């Protein structure tokens with residue numbers, strides 16, 4: 001079935017609004033990041049035409065294939081990287097992305113700092129925390145988060161604005177959102193990227209500033225996650 005993207009966007013925004021009101025927050029504090037991975041540029045263009053500005057992709061190569069052109073045509077777009085970044089792709093990534101949500105290790109943080117200096121471009125950074133301590137998942141472990149955040153901000157002078165997490169699929173998401181919010185608060189970090197199609201309302205209750213929604217906007221993906 002072909003998804004009705006404008007209608008889906010309207011519905012997701014209404015749900016964000018309702019979730020914000022229910023918890024005494026202002027929906028204008030919450031950014032909807034439309035995760036367009038595996039979806040073709042034509043679908044993305046429908047979302048842009050409907051007024052969507054924040055998008056997320058999880059791979060540098062796929063993002064380049066779709067977004068180099070789209071960003072030229074729509075310079076106001078804000079493109080987030082939400083997947084793991086290999087250090088050998090840092091240069092291309094700093095050229096293309098406006099927000100890095102997955103800073104999670106020193107080697108990458110150093111490469112980003114160096115590349116940002118070289119390009120004179122400073123995309124905002126979020127630190128990914130592996131709140132579920134899952135072996136297969138990226139992110140700094142909760143026990144190491146404080147030291148890592150401090151190093152990224154104070155030593156490498158990365159523009160760190162917040163934290164991001166992807167809770168384990170079978171777990172209570174609320175615990176992970178609460179943990180992420182607690183770590184962010186200790187560091188005075190304002191941005192919290194948490195919540196996806198199935199749990200963004202819970203994330204909003206725990207203070208999400210960015211919700212990353214793919215399926216509820218674009219429909220199911222043909223391959224991958």
Ligand SMILES: *Cc1c(COP(=O)(O)O)cnc(C)c1O
Nearest residue numbers: 035058082196197212213214215
């Ligand atoms: C794919 C993806 C999403 C979107 O997930 P949906 O369940 O389709 O909304 C959000 N965040 C990250 C990091 C992703 O990789």
